[in-house]
Amino acid sequence: MIEAKHPNQRYQYCPSCGSAQFQQSGERSKKCSGCGFHVFFNTSSAVAAIIFDEAGRMMFTRRAIEPHKGMLDLPGGFVDPMETAEESLARELQEELGVKVNKMEYYCSFPNIYPFSGLEVFTLDLAFMVELETVQNLAPMDDIYAIEFYHPAEVDLEELPALSMKNIIKRLNERS
Structure with a gap:
């Protein structure tokens, strides 16, 4: 299990010049006193x-x-630069399921930490209620190998690695 650390604690060297003079410069930023590089650690968006x-x-x-x-997992993925959350979700569903969206409506969001390449990517996962053209004969593609259906109350939350996904399911179960 990777211990969750804020990026201010993870990055010890300046990503621009490699200097160890990479010092905290506020609650969510660091600045290099060697080259002047200044970075703010922000959350990535996912849908x-x-x-x-x-x-x-x-x-x-x-x-x-x-x-x-x-x-x-829930179908979805990261929002690309210059893409809206809605555009991103429609793109991800086309890539993963090969299907178009009829309609979508924002439902809720939860923070998450996504482990990638030995780092922790802080995300804000935006969930949407989605109506597809069809849920029949979908083919798993891209980064998924299976599509399964469960009643939300029957889902084993231990099968969901993302805290945000667990919280989405808990919220769905609370409303029913």
Whole structure:
């Protein structure tokens, strides 16, 4: 298990010049006294789709890649630069499921820490209620290898590695 550390604690050397004179310069920033490089550590945006079938079961995917290969996830991914959350989610659903979105509506958001390449990426995961053109004959693609449906109350939260996804499911269960 990777210990969660704020980026101010993770980065000891200036990413611009490599100097050890990379000092904290506020609650969420560091500045290099050697070259003057100044960086603010901000949260990355990610999106997740809440999709139900006709039987009221929720769609989950199985991750085909690390981190958390083989575990359950919600369809979605990171927001690209200059992309809205809605555009990102539509793109991710096309890439992962090969399907177009009929409609989506913002539901909630939760913070998360996503482990990647030995670092912790701080994210804000935005969840949307999504209606697809169809949930029939979907084919897992891109970074997923399976599509599964469960009633939210039946989901084993230990199968979800992301704290944000667990919180989304808990919120869904509270509303029913």
